Amino acid sequence: MRRLDQLLSSLGYCSRREARGWVAAGRLALKGAVADDFGAKADPADVTVDGEPLDHPAGLLLLLHKPVGLVCSHDGREGPDIYSLIPSRWRQRNPSVTSIGRLDKDTSGVLLLTDLSPLVHRLTSPKHKVPKVYRATVDRDLSPDLIAQFASGTLLLDGEDAPCAPAILNLLSAREAELTLTEGRYHQVRRMFAASGATVLTLHRARFGPLELGDLPAGQWRELPLDFFGA
Numbered sequence: 373m374r375r376l377d378q379l380l381s382s383l384g385y386c387s388r389r390e391a392r393g394w395v396a397a398g399r400l401a402l403k404g405a406v407a408d409d410f411g412a413k414a415d416p417a418d419v420t421v422d423g424e425p426l427d428h429p430a431g432l433l434l435l436l437h438k439p440v441g442l443v444c445s446h447d448g449r450e451g452p453d454i455y456s457l458i459p460s461r462w463r464q465r466n467p468s469v470t471s472i473g474r475l476d477k478d479t480s481g482v483l484l485l486t487d488l489s490p491l492v493h494r495l496t497s498p499k500h501k502v503p504k505v506y507r508a509t510v511d512r513d514l515s516p517d518l519i520a521q522f523a524s525g526t527l528l529l530d531g532e533d534a535p536c537a538p539a540i541l542n543l544l545s546a547r548e549a550e551l552t553l554t555e556g557r558y559h560q561v562r563r564m565f566a567a568s569g570a571t572v573l574t575l576h577r578a579r580f581g582p583l584e585l586g587d588l589p590a591g592q593w594r595e596l597p598l599d600f601f602g603a
């Protein structure tokens with residue numbers, strides 16, 4: 373049970389102060405009867421705004437095909453961001469909708485967005501070892517020796533003490549590879565290839581756990597059931 377003014381502000385409709393005005397204007401109903409107390413506690417399922425049920429009161433889980441050119445940060449100073457791709461009401465939610473892990477500005481592919489903070493923690497925790505599959509093109513021919521090097525669990529990235537966890541490298545052509553990681557360090561794919569002298573030219577995340585993009589176009593998202601990864 374949540375207060376009506378809190379419900380509206382946390383779901384991104386308006387501020388708490390504005391919510392009081394919405395109630396005074398008779399825009400909210402509780403079980404079909406116009407609500408007159410903005411402090412009344414209600415089950416979100418019983419509330420309507422302008423006759424419509426509340427917008428995803430239990431939370432959001434989205435699969436986004438991140439395009440290149442957008443950052444995952446909420447800080448506007450870092451440039452255009454992925455949050456411009458979702459409806460403005462969802463951008464106003466609190467807890468806010470945030471990406472589960474991040475992709476670089478120049479990386480495209482599978483990115484999950486949610487306002488369910490426990491899910492963010494669960495899926496980004498190194499304990500859970502969610503496999504993520506990346507496709508990279510690089511600026512020089514890749515040596516098959518890299519397969520054993522990446523799989524060894526001994527590769528040290530510049531400036532780090534702990535070696536990378538074992539990773540699976542599949543060479544697709546001389547300068548194209550698929551890399552499966554179970555961790556998510558800063559710029560990890562680019563830095564792993566850099567350790568062998570190769571520069572990543574394009575990077576795309578093809579899979580996150582069981583999720584692939586299918587025919588979802590770049591810049592588009594689709595909803596996933598909130599219990600997709602278990603309750």
Ligand code: URA
Nearest residue numbers: 475476479559561562
């Ligand atoms: N590794 C990178 O280098 N960049 C990404 O965006 C994701 C993984």
